[in-house]
Ligand SMILES: Nc1ncnc2c1ncn2[C@@H]1O[C@H](COP(=O)(O)OP(=O)(O)OP(=O)(O)O)[C@@H](O)[C@H]1O
């Protein structure tokens with residue numbers, strides 16, 4: 001087992017495609033770290049550099065105590081699961097899982113004809129590792145089947161089994177669930193979390209799905225345009241996003257943003273005035289251009305009296321669309337051309353096409369610098 005460190009790692013493709021830009025990230029031994037960000041932000045490239053499939057342009061990659069920039073992939077003791085896990089179609093599940101191990105462990109032997117006691121000991125060890133992994137993944141009853149005789153989720157688990165039996169120092173997973181349907185994805189997500197808990201192997205997991213990141217990561221590293229935006233536990237990334245990008249990327253429906261200025265210690269945008277969270281440093285930044293951010297769940301139907309209404313925490317808006325989801329409603333609001341999303345108690349009395357009053361929980365508001373987009377706090 002080992003931790004993984006990126007030290008000032010940059011990857012430039014061709015002349016000027018900076019896929020990863022001066023990445024510093026310290027992944028602890030045994031940690032489940034999720035790299036998340038939009039398409040093209042450099043997640044796969046970062047992962048492939050750890051695997052040794054891509055060479056860093058500059059900086060150091062460290063696995064455990066070893067700088068591995070010059071260590072060939074096969075000697076890095078990592079196992080990677082890709083989005084398009086290619087199983088060998090002509091091999092059984094058993095052989096698919098065992099194949100990599102046989103190649104590695106039986107280097108000096110010719111598998112089919114090896115008879116020495118050493119070879120049979122290795123074979124027995126491989127056999128027990130394959131069966132143990134298959135049992136863990138609940139595919140032990142499928143070992144004799146070929147990939148085409150399996151469901152998508154079962155195939156995915158075979159690919160995981162192939163990685164698990166290697167007992168690597170580090171697991172690298174690149175969107176391993178994206179081929180699965182929604183239900184299976186949620187189920188396999190839970191299985192991966194359990195697996196990590198049981199095996200305790202350092203895992204770096206790449207996804208563009210912020211829900212996957214939030215639910216799976218012990219910590220999550222949010223990337224954009226090759227740059228690390230924030231790395232922290234999911235609650236902190238959600239509740240204290242470092243900048244406007246992170247605030248808008250994590251959370252669904254996304255955070256609402258309103259552009260305006262600090263005037264008289266308050267946020268003002270056109271006719272709208274909102275107070276700031278108590279003691280907020282932006283209050284003293286008179287005239288500063290800022291973005292006011294509020295999550296959909298921090299907006300309430302004023303008529304339900306969840307929060308006392310004041311002149312500084314309320315607004316009127318037309319209810320464009322009201323989606324009834326059962327546990328909550330999503331309302332798409334229009335306040336003088338400004339679009340706002342709110343998730344509301346299903347007991348709300350809103351009607352589509354009709355204006356209503358809303359209150360926001362100012363203590364949950366986020367204020368971002370209008371120029372740098374960094375959170376002011
Ligand atoms: N071999 C390559 N040659 C040139 N540019 C590349 C190469 N591989 C990746 N890139 C570019 O580097 C950037 C990062 O790509 P990368 O595959 O790491 O993104 P990603 O975050 O994994 O995206 P996705 O979510 O779509 O998989 C992109 O702009 C991509 O076009």
Ligand SMILES: [Mg+2]
Pocket residue numbers: 043044045
């Ligand atoms: Mg990718």
